[in-house]
Amino acid sequence: MNNQKKFCDKLLAAIESNQSLLYLTLDPQPETFPDTLSITTDFLAKAKLAIDQTADLISACKITLGFYQSLGIPGWELLQQILAIIPPHIPVILDAKHCDLNTSTLFAKTVFEDWQVDAVTLSPYAGFDQVAPFLLYPNKTVFVLCATANPTAAALQEYPTPENPLYLQLVRVSQTWGTPEKLGLQVGVMPDMLARIRQAAPERLILVEGDIPEQNDLTEQNDLAELLAAGLSKNGEGLLLPIPPSLFASQEPRLEIQKLRDNINEQRLRAIAGSPTCELWLPDVCFLQPEPHRDLILQLYDIGCVVFGDHVQASGAVFPYYIDLRKIISIPQIFHQIVSAYAEILKGLKFDRIAGIPYGSLPTATGLALRMERPMIFPRKEVKTYGAGKLIEGHFQAGETIVVVDDILISGKSVMEGAAKLKSAGLNVEDIVVLIDHEQGVKDKLQVNGYRAHSVLALSEIAQILYQANRIDTEQFQLLTAEH
Ligand SMILES: O=P(O)(O)OC[C@H]1O[C@H](OP(=O)(O)OP(=O)(O)O)[C@H](O)[C@@H]1O
Numbered sequence: 001m002n003n004q005k006k007f008c009d010k011l012l013a014a015i016e017s018n019q020s021l022l023y024l025t026l027d028p029q030p031e032t033f034p035d036t037l038s039i040t041t042d043f044l045a046k047a048k049l050a051i052d053q054t055a056d057l058i059s060a061c062k063i064t065l066g067f068y069q070s071l072g073i074p075g076w077e078l079l080q081q082i083l084a085i086i087p088p089h090i091p092v093i094l095d096a097k098h099c100d101l102n103t104s105t106l107f108a109k110t111v112f113e114d115w116q117v118d119a120v121t122l123s124p125y126a127g128f129d130q131v132a133p134f135l136l137y138p139n140k141t142v143f144v145l146c147a148t149a150n151p152t153a154a155a156l157q158e159y160p161t162p163e164n165p166l167y168l169q170l171v172r173v174s175q176t177w178g179t180p181e182k183l184g185l186q187v188g189v190m191p192d193m194l195a196r197i198r199q200a201a202p203e204r205l206i207l208v209e210g211d212i213p214e215q216n217d218l219t220e221q222n223d224l225a226e227l228l229a230a231g232l233s234k235n236g237e238g239l240l241l242p243i244p245p246s247l248f249a250s251q252e253p254r255l256e257i258q259k260l261r262d263n264i265n266e267q268r269l270r271a272i273a274g275s276p277t278c279e280l281w282l283p284d285v286c287f288l289q290p291e292p293h294r295d296l297i298l299q300l301y302d303i304g305c306v307v308f309g310d311h312v313q314a315s316g317a318v319f320p321y322y323i324d325l326r327k328i329i330s331i332p333q334i335f336h337q338i339v340s341a342y343a344e345i346l347k348g349l350k351f352d353r354i355a356g357i358p359y360g361s362l363p364t365a366t367g368l369a370l371r372m373e374r375p376m377i378f379p380r381k382e383v384k385t386y387g388a389g390k391l392i393e394g395h396f397q398a399g400e401t402i403v404v405v406d407d408i409l410i411s412g413k414s415v416m417e418g419a420a421k422l423k424s425a426g427l428n429v430e431d432i433v434v435l436i437d438h439e440q441g442v443k444d445k446l447q448v449n450g451y452r453a454h455s456v457l458a459l460s461e462i463a464q465i466l467y468q469a470n471r472i473d474t475e476q477f478q479l480l481t482a483e484h
């Protein structure tokens with residue numbers, strides 16, 4: 001088995017090549033074995049057949065550890081044999097629902113290093129400390145158990161009220177534990193809960209556990225279309241669904257599984273067709289929280305705005321990281337939060353117009369101008385040698401006060417050059433507002449030059465939150481916080 005490849009890459013490749021969100025469960029369940037057969041010797045042949053029948057129809061295999069454990073030593077041997085026959089391009093999820101702090105490090109080593117499975121399910125009750133040892137493996141993924149379909153679980157899952165249930169709190173907390181690539185959610189076959197979990201975690205992969213409906217039948221209590229509508233992400237992905245065991249008992253299992261796969265794919269296409277490509281999502285950010293920017297920082301990291309490795313900065317200096325804020329404009333919900341955060345600062349300032357520093361801040365300045373109903377202008381980066389040949393675009397009158405908006409302050413050179421251009425046209429510039437202050441004295445430098453600088457986030461705050469949320473390791477934390 002190739003353990004070098006990331007779970008998510010392997011999974012995406014299998015979804016793509018087999019066009020399937022289905023996974024195959026390989027569990028030696030005693031009740032499915034007639035007394036005439038020995039489970040430990042005959043299950044292997046059954047599993048081989050199931051793999052042969054489905055290898056080009058599935059995107060993953062799932063193995064439930066408990067079934068193997070209960071068989072004792074022959075069960076452990078069987079597990080090794082099963083792991084060995086799964087084709088290397090199919091990712092393996094070990095359904096262990098592990099939940100013990102003391103053994104997490106050892107268990108993570110066993111399953112990821114010795115058994116080389118690609119992902120594992122965990123029960124979250126012991127908190128982040130229990131999950132962290134699994135997240136240390138860069139190519140592996142964990143699925144956190146959020147909600148099961150077991151009726152008696154409702155007393156816990158829906159505590160304290162069905163409107164604000166524990167399982168949604170669990171989703172919100174586990175979102176801070178790891179990136180969407182590293183941490184998915186495990187949910188039982190329950191369309192209502194699945195829909196609420198999908199709404200709370202539009203970015204997470206959901207491993208569905210239990211017997212899924214085999215077809216669409218609105219008269220049935222369990223309708224496949226309803227389940228898919230509840231759980232698929234906006235781009236028709238984000239779900240892994242088990243092949244119902246009953247299909248293997250049918251006359252033509254392969255044909256039935258193929259039909260199910262194709263039916264799911266039709267629903268996926270419908271989900272994509274029905275989703276706006278640029279949906280406006282109103283953020284759930286409470287500015288009274290002790291760490292109001294935590295969600296925003298984690299989302300910025302998760303979309304790849306913080307990258308490590310030597311990078312030349314706009315100033316020419318070389319830092320061992322780069323904050324790439326150009327990505328935010330393509331993700332409306334994050335862009336919306338960012339514009340809101342700037343607006344909170346701009347509300348307290350006196351100005352006639354908003355100026356964005358090209359190019360990175362032009363979309364933000366545009367968003368702010370529309371949100372705050374204030375006119376926008378911008379100083380050009382380079383003056384055109386044709387057309388009107390203006391240094392400043394947009395309408396303005398000398399004597400007006402301009403608030404300058406930029407995305408990041410590193411050396412302060414870009415905002416000062418922009419402000420100087422505005423001033424050369426008779427405008428006043430007193431306030432400069434940025435999303436990220438790189439710190440290390442740049443605000444003081446601006447003050448000496450006559451500007452008040454305001455920022456939504458500071459680099460040290462970003463480093464701290466990413467480190468606490470286990471998004472970055474100690475070395476990366478030190479790189480972000482060292483003097484440059
Ligand atoms: O404080 P500084 O050292 O000047 O660095 C920060 C500036 O660098 C980036 O712009 P960049 O020159 O990369 O241009 P772009 O916005 O056109 O991408 C960024 O948008 C800031 O304007």
Ligand SMILES: O=C(O)c1cc(=O)[nH]c(=O)[nH]1
Nearest residue numbers: 313314322323324325410
């Ligand atoms: O534009 C940016 O986002 C940016 C510019 C720069 O010089 N350094 C950085 O980390 N980000």
